[in-house]
Amino acid sequence: MTYTTLTIEREGRVATVTLNRPDVRNAFNETTIAEMKQAFSELGDDAGLRAIVLAANGPAFCAGADLNWMKKMAGYTHAENHADALQLAEMLRTIYLCPKPVVAKVQGDCYAGGMGLVAACDIIVAVEEANFCLSEVKLGLIPATISPYVIKAMGENASRRYFLTAERFGAQEALRIGFAHEVVSAEALDAKVAEIVKALVNNxxxxxxxxxxxxxxxxxxxxxxxxxxxxxxxxxxxxxxxxxxxxxxxxxxxxxxxxxx
Missing domain, CATH: 1.10.12.10 (Lyase 2-enoyl-coa Hydratase, Chain  A, domain 2)
Incomplete structure (x- = not known):
């Protein structure tokens, strides 16, 4: 498959899947969703791989849903909205159930659906400058399809607050509530992810x-x-x-x- 919104690189027994739409802060649309599902399905079945890193190109990790995609959804029927939401839900489940361990390398802001992508991973490493936000209720929506993974990652108590308030919070708060496993400086991000990946590959x-x-x-x-x-x-x-x-x-x-x- 030729990918237009992602890049996939392999080095030894590790694959890196990189969101590659920096001009829209790596917001995802139906193409990204289909490509992510395909990529993680194929990599999960690859016997030569031991670990997968989910990364992003540009200053932001993921801003959630693409605005043009959201405009299209505004005109959808209930049935079309349901089918569209199922595509996102199935993509997140593919990451969550991937047989290979998945490490999220969060180099920048991570909002809304982006938090779902990260929460579906096994290990989350974020830079100190990263901000997080479950912004859906500001738009009259709810973080429904990402909720199984976000609630598992940060717990019911923190989810109750941030689902309802849509407050932005920093990487240290993400660490405190258990959403992130490690928070490091931007300069240390590559080394910390490499350290974790090495541990995974050695097992x-x-x-x-x-x-x-x-x-x-x-x-x-x-x-x-x-x-x-x-x-x-x-x-x-x-x-x-x-x-x-x-x-x-x-x-x-x-x-x-x-x-x-």
Whole structure:
């Protein structure tokens, strides 16, 4: 597929997907949504990859929905609006369910739907200068399609405030409420992302994938007999897996595991 709103670069076992519409602050439209879904679907299935970085070109990470796209939506019927919203929802789900770990590299402001893109990622690194805003209610709208991911990322309490007030908040506040994992200077952004990616690449690819699924499926579950049985089954299966056996053997034998060769 030829991409017109994204660039995709590969270096070794890492792919970087870059939003590339700096003239509109990387706001997304229906083309961006389709291309993002395709890109993460293909990269997620690529056995040669260990990690994906989601980045953006220009001073802003993502301003949310493109104004021209919003103008088109203003004339949509209910059915057309529903179908359009489902496309965005499916794109976000593709990122969230991607088998590869995804690191968001937030180099600038991140608003509205842009926060949904970031929240669907696994690890979020932002520069100190970045601002965040869930601005939908200012326009008479709600952050509906992005809400499952944003609420998971920042929690119900913070979501209640920022969904309702549409206040802009800075990177340190994003860190405090748990939306961002790391906040660094602009000069340190590349190095911090590289450090995290290196840690991901050095780990067992199968274990990283299964750990991502574990967090997603165990989160919020009651600690009952069913959960105990489920988690016991997961560890039993991965202990018996090729990479599970290799990881333990390499540790005991004080050598590098095969997946690092």
């Amino acid at each position: 067992s690819p199968n274990a990283v994938q299964q750990a991502k699924v574990l967090v997603r499926e165990a989160s919020g579950q009651a600690v009952n007999d069913a959960l105990l049985a489920d988690t016991a089954e997961r560890i039993a299966q991965i202990r018996a897996s090729d990479q599970g056996r290799e990881g333990v053997a390499s540790f005991l034998e004080k050598r590098k595991p095969a997946w690092l060769n």
